[in-house]
Amino acid sequence: MKIAIASGKGGTGKTTVAVNLALSLKDAQLFDCDVEEPNCNLFLGYDLEKIEDVNVKTPVVDKNKCDLCGKCSDFCQFNALAILPEDVMIFPTLCHGCGGCTIVCPNKAISEVDRKVGVIEGSVNGELAFCQGLLKIGEPMTSLVIKALQEHIDKNATAIIDAPPGTACPVIASVKNVDYCILVTESTPFGFHDLKLALDVMRILGIPFGVVINRCDIGDNRVEEYCIEEGIPILMKIPYDREIARLYSKGIPFVNEMPEWKDRFLRLFRDVTSLSEMRDRPEQ
Structure with missing residues (x-):
């Protein structure tokens, strides 16, 4: 019980x-x-x-593969990724570890690492x-x-x-x-x-x-x-x-x-x- x-x-x-x-x-x-x-x-x-x-999966972007298409940022409901004109910003503490950004990225530029919480x-x-x-x-x-x-x-x-x-x-x-x-x-x-x-x-x-x-x-x-x-x-x-x-x-x-x-x-x-x-x- x-x-x-x-x-x-x-x-x-x-x-x-x-x-x-x-x-x-x-x-x-x-x-x-x-x-x-x-x-x-x-x-x-x-x-x-x-x-x-206790760890949560957090995205890491390979900037050699990223073409700044913005699909990851559009997908993330928690605004953990932001696409700038020439860069990608990641806000780890906003990430809920759903892994969706790795799925929608057309260039497979996003991987995940463990972040201890x-x-x-x-x-x-x-x-x-x-x-x-x-x-x-x-x-x-x-x-x-x-x-x-x-x-x-x-x-x-x-x-x-x-x-x-x-x-x-x-x-x-x-x-x-x-x-x-x-x-x-x-x-x-x-x-x-x-x-x-x-x-x-x-x-x-x-x-x-x-x-x-x-x-x-x-x-x-x-x-x-x-x-x-x-x-x-x-x-x-x-x-x-x-x-x-x-x-x-x-x-x-x-x-x-x-x-x-x-x-x-x-x-x-x-x-x-x-x-x-x-x-x-x-x-x-």
Whole structure:
């Protein structure tokens, strides 16, 4: 089973929920898909090893063969190539690696080389397997790194996916093939506003979802009231607790020091599993 932990905005406690949930399960896998700033390992402290580089094919032009016809530039929807009166310019960071320019070039003047856009790292420590993607600084191809990271998911084990915050393309790439999405929010005006954006995305994608309300006893009750009105499962409420905050500040997953919370996360997992199975069950 693949479970994504997502949020409409940053800072709601998404990574906290992902790490503590993964540590509460047996034979779990944890994947940090927030590849621009992965931080799950701040709480795990694992020694990570490089698994693979993530590369994208980028065009190279043989100017002895190129007659500046412009067919490659006309084809490219991302403006990664520009034809000048006496030269060809290539903008590597705009290239999506589709290879179309090599096909349309009548003179076979275009070939491709690998350009590194990120790296996949991982570690196995006890029962928890952990992998993260790390986008190369200055590269915009976030989704390519996320896709490469998810190739390492073992379909025979439970996978917890820590998605990036927000509702943009990296989030779509992280959640589109999951069985269930847990949306983490907070009881604040910003939390409520961005939760509704994230809910819209899940509905469009057809992904079943439930909500975890973090720091539930600050702010107001509008998130809980909205979820009740809309029939959205509230899977867990985490209070604004001094001990949880103290452990967080030291980079310690609170299920390791507060065993009662491990039981609560196990109950959350059972609820998610049940809700997912109910959705997949054919109607009688």
